[in-house]
Amino acid sequence: MAEKQFETLSAADKKEVLLMTAAQLEKETDADTQTRIIKALADNGAGAYVIPSLLKALAVNTKLTITATINDFINNAQPAEEEMAEKIAAYLNQGSSKARQAAYLALGKMSVKAKKAVPEIIDAMHKFGADADEYARGFEALAKIDPEIAVASVIKDLQNAGDEIKKNSLEKLVNIQAYMNDKLPAIKEVATALLRIIYSDDSVLKKFVEDNINTEDAAAVKAEMDKYLKTGARLAGALSKALGISMDDIFKAQDERLDGKLEKFYEEIGREYREQ
Known part of the structure; x- marks a missing residue:
């Protein structure tokens, strides 16, 4: 009877009922009932508009045991509309x-x-990103939204963040080909950033790069690094005086380039960029 009554409702009323149904998860403690609520949402065509309600339930209900089920619902739902992002x-x-x-x-x-x-x-990655899984989830979301900005932000983390975040950012950069096309300009930026680690005094990060750069997954980045290494060898010799540049100049130019990219992006979305 209840299902028949639901079908007679207007689209707006159906949405309201489904939002109220999702809100029950904020206090529901019984695992079976929690599962039935998610099933009811899916069976009755609840859209991405219920996602904020599900997130609130995950945030406030410590007895919520259906995290994987909620994630499956989000995966199967249509993407949320732009106005829901914030x-x-x-x-x-x-x-x-x-x-x-x-x-x-x-x-x-x-x-x-x-x-x-x-x-x-980006703020959440800095706040909680000492945990490798937390950092990875943030990066994966960024890479799907704007791969160039994702790379720019993670490279900046190599220079300005705490030790654990540096390590987590480096792991993402070494394995960047798993996340994006190896023809993107971002690959060259990654190669420059990793080369900077090779030239640095940080023995821990340097060893990580050396141990992981010779894999098939890092082939495109390694090829770009090899090009820069040849340039670096020339710059270390007599050509450095003739060209008037050094590897430090190349690294400084990257900092300025990435800050410019991030500043422009923030300006486009109406936000103020603060250098990381």
Whole structure:
């Protein structure tokens, strides 16, 4: 009877009922009932508009046991509309890792429509990114929204973040081909950043690059690094005086280039960029 009554409702009323249904998860403690609520949402065609309600439930209900089921719902739903990006991103800087995981998933699905959430993603990666899984989820969302900005931000983390975040950012850069086309300009930026590590005094990060750069997955980055290494050998000799540049100049130019890219992106979405 209830199903028949639901079918007679207007689209707006159906949406309201489904939003109220999703909100029940904020307090529901019984695992079976939680599962039935998600099933009811899926069976009755609930759209991405219920995602903020699901994120709130993940954030506030410590007895919620269906994180994977909620993530499956988000995966199977249509991507949220652009105007929802900031609502979803609001859950990134809260204490719940479950809510952040689902928010990253939802934002990544939105692709470029989530570009206004990029500052919150980057902030959350800095706040919680000492944990490798947390950092990876943020990066994966960024890479789906704007791969060039994702790379720029992660390269900046190599220079300005804490030790654990440096290590996590380096792992993403070495394995960058798993996330994007190896023909993108970002690959050259990654090669320059990794070369900077090779030239640095950080023995831990340097060893990580040396141990991981000779894999098939890093082939395109390694090829670009080899080009720069040949340039570096020339710059270390007599040509450095003739050309008037050094490898430090190349690294400084990259800093300026990436800051410019990030500043322009933030300006386009109406936000102020603060150098990382």
